[in-house]
Amino acid sequence: MSYTMVTDESDDAMYSSIYNESPSADNGCTSRGKGSVLKKGPWTSTEDGILINYVRKHGEGNWNTVQKHTSLARCGKSCRLRWANHLRPNLKKGAFSKEEEQLIVEMHAKMGNKWAQMAEYLPGRTDNEIKNYWNTRIKRRQRAGLPLYPPGIHVEDMHWSQEYPSTSNNITGVDRRRHQDYMQLGNSKANVLFDDLNFANVLFEDLNFATSLLPRASDITDMFACNMLGTGESSSRYESYMPPILPSPKQLGGSGSRFNIRQEFQSPEQFQNAAPQKNPRSCNISDHPMYGNQHQSDVMIPDSHTFTDGMLPTSKPLFGAVKLELPSFQYSETSSAFDQWKTTPSPPQSDLLDSIDTYIQSPPPLEIDEPGCFSSCDTGLLDMLLHEAKIKASAKHSLLLSSSEKSFSSTACMTDATQNVPRGGETHITSAESPCFVFEAFAGNVVKTEELDQVWEPMRVDVIRPDVLLASSWQDQQGRFGIVRESNSMSDALALLLGG
DNA sequence: AAGGGGTGCAACCGCTGCGGG
DNA sequence: TCCCGCAGCGGTTGCACCCCT
Numbered sequence: 270m271s272y273t274m275v276t277d278e279s280d281d282a283m284y285s286s287i288y289n290e291s292p293s294a295d296n297g298c299t300s301r302g303k304g305s306v307l308k309k310g311p312w313t314s315t316e317d318g319i320l321i322n323y324v325r326k327h328g329e330g331n332w333n334t335v336q337k338h339t340s341l342a343r344c345g346k347s348c349r350l351r352w353a354n355h356l357r358p359n360l361k362k363g364a365f366s367k368e369e370e371q372l373i374v375e376m377h378a379k380m381g382n383k384w385a386q387m388a389e390y391l392p393g394r395t396d397n398e399i400k401n402y403w404n405t406r407i408k409r410r411q412r413a414g415l416p417l418y419p420p421g422i423h424v425e426d427m428h429w430s431q432e433y434p435s436t437s438n439n440i441t442g443v444d445r446r447r448h449q450d451y452m453q454l455g456n457s458k459a460n461v462l463f464d465d466l467n468f469a470n471v472l473f474e475d476l477n478f479a480t481s482l483l484p485r486a487s488d489i490t491d492m493f494a495c496n497m498l499g500t501g502e503s504s505s506r507y508e509s510y511m512p513p514i515l516p517s518p519k520q521l522g523g524s525g526s527r528f529n530i531r532q533e534f535q536s537p538e539q540f541q542n543a544a545p546q547k548n549p550r551s552c553n554i555s556d557h558p559m560y561g562n563q564h565q566s567d568v569m570i571p572d573s574h575t576f577t578d579g580m581l582p583t584s585k586p587l588f589g590a591v592k593l594e595l596p597s598f599q600y601s602e603t604s605s606a607f608d609q610w611k612t613t614p615s616p617p618q619s620d621l622l623d624s625i626d627t628y629i630q631s632p633p634p635l636e637i638d639e640p641g642c643f644s645s646c647d648t649g650l651l652d653m654l655l656h657e658a659k660i661k662a663s664a665k666h667s668l669l670l671s672s673s674e675k676s677f678s679s680t681a682c683m684t685d686a687t688q689n690v691p692r693g694g695e696t697h698i699t700s701a702e703s704p705c706f707v708f709e710a711f712a713g714n715v716v717k718t719e720e721l722d723q724v725w726e727p728m729r730v731d732v733i734r735p736d737v738l739l740a741s742s743w744q745d746q747q748g749r750f751g752i753v754r755e756s757n758s759m760s761d762a763l764a765l766l767l768g769g
Numbered sequence: 770a771a772g773g774g775g776t777g778c779a780a781c782c783g784c785t786g787c788g789g790g
Numbered sequence: 791t792c793c794c795g796c797a798g799c800g801g802t803t804g805c806a807c808c809c810c811t
Contacts, residue, residue, distance in 0.1 A: 310780075333796070345797085353804090404801095
């Protein structure tokens, strides 16, 4: 549905309305324009014209001065929003394309509700659009009883509750920001699993952060999985997948949200028989069955049905209550959805996004022997995917903006893309309290340039730092870890995502 | 044709970070 | 170092339009 809130009216009528019809004395814009209260509500075409002219003359920014220099009785925030969301050039209107939707889904799995960051990867789209799209998607799929994420996209974020143990029922604003930041970081470590259904074969695993606190992420992962597979008591598939994310103060204080999707585990018993027995503090990834070359196919999740086999490790009980909260993308769902997920045959390919979404939200954790080790390995492939998408988007955007030839050299691409990529020699990072993972990683041709192919050398990386790990384990040229089975698949996926 | 609920977009609101004085 | 104002972000709400009965 597309319609405009802008109304046509004469200047006189507009100015009359501007200065006389504000229903609220204070709408959050505390300043007053020309002695009058500021207008709120839908923008008129005349107001748009005034704002456009102002920006032409003065440029963006200094939004609070708009009302000083123009007859516009809008607060700076309102002007900025109007400009950013509707008036600025190069805005793309209309429905999201399939590629855009796909990218949003994947980015949300990766970043959470970081709408502004997502918007950076979608030129012409605003954070507001993306946010609205996502909220609409939540509602739509919730109504339909469908899982939110496509199969193979597995989102977990277990680390917050580990770094901020269950004490934090009233976190401060600073902590809230830390939470957000940590979520961002944590999401970069999120387990995101793509299956073969036209997606890249990607596996993201979280790093073993703060493993000494509370149940480890992998433990909870296993608990979720066991519950989901019927070994636990949980009847809700999504309960099983709830990562223990600390509630924000707003959420704790009740909500006026239309989507109050917070849930909690009712008791630790829900996790009975659901934790790994081993708690390795280090691992050699090359020895790991998941990443060793002997079980390559096991790494990936061809489709969700794999997990109906119940091939999951036994787990140990979770001690103590763990307050868990659904992130925004998760919601309660009846077991019927899970049943559907378990029994529905493969989707048709014609409508990839919707059909895939129909089947599962997130595949459970993989069959592993050493969950702690497994969860310590993060390919960071989506990071790079996003990075490359951003690069390409920027390039396209630059081309749009300027007719002059704006250089987008492979060198620049390489420089940018390899900022996080350690190369050459051994990187060894240690931490007094963190386990040190030692594995061999072969940085690959993530960015498909010859320069990169030439520059990136096989290397050995001792990693405990997520960025290093992310960068180092990007793509396995030799398929050594089975993280990405085929580089061509990755390229295809990128092409698919980027529409070219 | 009418009306009531659903849907989706636009805008508002509150909070935080940052930079300048 | 503190304070203040601005910019930006994410959550929330209002309302016009759609669609079904």
